[in-house]
Amino acid sequence: MKILIVGYGRMGREVERVLAERGHEVAGRIDPRAPESDSPDLEGFDGTADAVIEFATADAVAGNAQFYTGHGIPAVVGTTGWEADREQVRKIVTDGHGSYLWGANFSVGANLFFAMVQEAGRIMNAFDSYDAMLCETHHRGKADSPSGTALEAAKRLLAVLERKRSIIHDLPGRPLQDDELHVASLRGGSVPGTHTVSFDSPFDSISVTHTARTRSGFALGSVLAAEWLPGNRGFLSVDDFFAAMQTGA
CATH class of the missing domain: 3.40.50.720 (NAD(P)-binding Rossmann-like Domain)
Structure with missing residues (x-):
């Protein structure tokens, strides 16, 4: 071709x-x-x-x-x-x-990550002691923030996790509302891309991470x-x- x-x-x-x-x-x-x-x-x-x-x-x-x-x-x-x-x-x-x-x-792995995040969100619907959040890290030259991958993962989570209704990118200078999903971005170095969705409770934390090596x-x-x-x-x-x-x- x-x-x-x-x-x-x-x-x-x-x-x-x-x-x-x-x-x-x-x-x-x-x-x-x-x-x-x-x-x-x-x-x-x-x-x-x-x-x-x-x-x-x-x-x-x-x-x-x-x-x-x-x-x-x-x-x-x-x-x-x-x-x-x-x-x-x-x-x-x-x-x-x-x-x-x-x-x-x-990336095949990133699309498997999306599927895992969505399934985890479905499971977490029954366990409201867990709050959800997302953090993504990329090289300093990446122009957009949050990354498209982070937004896609967040949208898939919102589609199944009923207690989250909106995505917030920047901290608003106030405590987050219970229905807000925070998507944080870090930029620096040469990182090809790392995305982590975390479910955190007072007792423990569960994370799903995709890390691109190249x-x-x-x-x-x-x-x-x-x-x-x-x-x-x-x-x-x-x-x-x-x-x-x-x-x-």
């Missing part, structure tokens, strides 16, 4: 390495800041691609989706922080009959998704992809 890489930062470079390992060709590298890129923007790309893998900036997502759909390029999008544009992008893709697969985290897991997941996506139309989430992988579809 010929794969276009949009966003040639840490993740884009790791995606390129995995593509080479799996025998794919890079159709181009798009990034306004990387000197090694082939073009600063998509308008400068005049080649062909079987799919695109994007790890870019949130403000570019909607415009990029318009380009992918208009040019008939299936897109795997790991960019985070564009929740406010979700419905706009959905409309672009569905109206244009595109193939668009998005996710906060394409970016390779995220990159491999996105490449596997790009291999699967052509022929699957619609505005799809990483859940659709992993469900298909489990069933062999």
